[in-house]
Amino acid sequence: MTKSTLNRREILERMAVVTGGAVSLTILSACDGGVKAPKNTENLNLKALNKEQLDLIADIADMIIPDTETLGAKSVNVHFLVDELAANWMTSDERKGFLNDLTVLDERIKTERGKSFSSLDNQGRGTVLDQLGQEMLAAGEGTEGLGDITNSDDNTGRKHIYRELRELIIFGYYTSEVGATEELNYDPIPGGYSGCIPLADVGGKAWSI
């Protein structure tokens, strides 16, 4: 990888000379693959979710994509992105339904398990997710096997709340800086194309984009 990076930089530098520096600095800096720390979240004001809803999403996110050798979804603050998406991206009708379903889910867990999702231990949380997974499948909104050809990212309209949360959490994590650049391989300017390489050559990891 070092050699191709060098080539890209050479090309960019040559272009910068040719174009009188017109190649943007963002492109040059992208070659260096710098990584930002997760944003400080202490003073963030919530835009759509309430505290209970935020905690529920954070801990479901922590179960789906936990910290391993890399940080997981909760640690990179995916729940705050979900707050943004609920406030900005969803329609007002979708947001209303989504927030309502979150509250119903939160209350249902408290009724059935005697405490909030966040207060459950890992085993208790797993039992809840297993049950939600079965409900999602029963609603015809998932597959246990390979996932379907659309790459399963359909996010039009309302769906089962767990399917919606999964889509938002997974999207949020793998489009975060940590998810995209540390957990997966990230190469903003590949420079060349090889149609068939051994997967081992890239450490067995998928490209994030």
Next chain:
Amino acid sequence: MAEEFDAIVVGSGMSGGWAAKEFTEKGMKTLLLDRGRQVKHREDYPTENVPPWDLPNNGRVPKEELDQDYEIQKMAFLQEYNKHFFVKDSEHPYTQPDDKMFTWIRGYHVGGRSLTWGKQTYRWSEMDFNSNIEDGNGIDWPIRYADIELWYDYVETFAGISGSLEGIPNLPDGKFQPPMEMTCVEAEMKKRFDELYDDRHFIIGRCAHLTEPTEEQRSLGREKCQYRNECMRGCSFGAYFSSQSATLPAAERTGNLTTVTDAICHSVIYDETTGKARGVRVVNSITKETTEYSGKVVFLCASTIASTQIMLNSVSEKFQNGIANGSGALGHYLMDHIYQAGASGRMPGFEDFYESGRRPNEIYIPRFRNINGDTQENFVRGYGYQCSAHRLSWKRGADQTGYGADFKKNLQQPGAWWFRMTGFGEMLPRYENHISVDHNNLDEWGIPALHIDCEFSENELNLQKDIAAEAESILNNLGLEDVSSWVTPANPGLCIHEMGTARMGHDPATSVLNKHNQAHEVPNLFVTDGSCMTSTACQNPSLTYMALTARAVDYAVKQMKADLI
């Protein structure tokens, strides 16, 4: 009126950029008008190389914004990173019948759709120019392959087309830079395909990306493709062909180009005494001031619907139904390609293989229907497939029920290989499919309201069904698993290949333009965008617009020098 230009070019996209380059390089003082804002190469690509985590909402356009501002544009490729290259439908509405939708996808800015196009570039063949006369749908083309062949050579050499030499009679080879590679699975499928199908071809796509730039391309600041596949954000490497990367810098360096932006062309001014176009009337989109520019020739390159709209709005004593419209064909015979059908399947195995880089190109399976002895009962013409095989990404995780460290580990690896193929089919010219303007209903710039009335006919719908059925059959024959096909109810416009509303023909009684893209009735008026197309073939049309434009300018300049126009 002030200065008189040698040439006025309306529109700076695919065709207009070429007209500007050709005129200025031939020494002609050229005025290039665009109705939209300036977009400077490199400077005005605000999202280029911005990673998803730095885009608003990680790149998701708010759904209410889509519904309110982009009701039609949202059906195409509009994303957070390229929405500035699409119009807001809320600001530029048009009407259509309740039961017939035509989705007009467009961008109002310098460079037009050359910034956002698909970049697939295929020549037409003799078969395509012969098709109308052979099956009786539409009028005969006034040109044949021999008339355009050298112009294809010329524009391909300048634009830079990557592709492989294949010797396929109905998809002529061109002047190619080296082809892009196939993925492991595509290469395996090609092997199986070539064993199974004698008369069909499975080839790497031909596309307007530099893989081995020429000195001429380097001199314009263009570099080879970096395989980001983020073309629709704009490309500072100039690696794909756009007006910004190629034709406009070539025109600018001649010193003969004047560009005026935010200039909505209201109409072509017809001079009753000379029988020629005197120039154009332009409304500034911001100040709403009207300016008239005069020129010795006028080239309309504003895109099919827009150029035709200008002509319909160019009313004079002689041409009460639009300039050069003695035939009554102007505005009629609107076409697109039919699309939105295909199939996909999973290729088992190949788990240890992957690709490196993001290839902005696909596989092409050229037309095989109704040629080489194949005869279809329920449709004429045919279609080509654009396809690719890649591994599934992390997006597959949403539909799965897994969670935890093992799930995370699984999503860290690429998923199964899937092959997906989509057909692009020919649409026949029909008089009923037309656009019109309402002179009693003007927009804020004084432009008459546009009405589009267009639908697919049975021929296209039958062809669309065959696209899906045959795709499914091919994938099953090639040994793929979990094969399924789809046919989505289709409306024209979505393929963004609109054509035909000022068609070329031999006869002034049935066509608007002659074999040189010159209006039969107004000798210094030319139209070289998709309006001129007498039929659609099934190939992506931009390369043909480029060749026809360069050819028409060559003719016009010779005529001007001989004082014939």
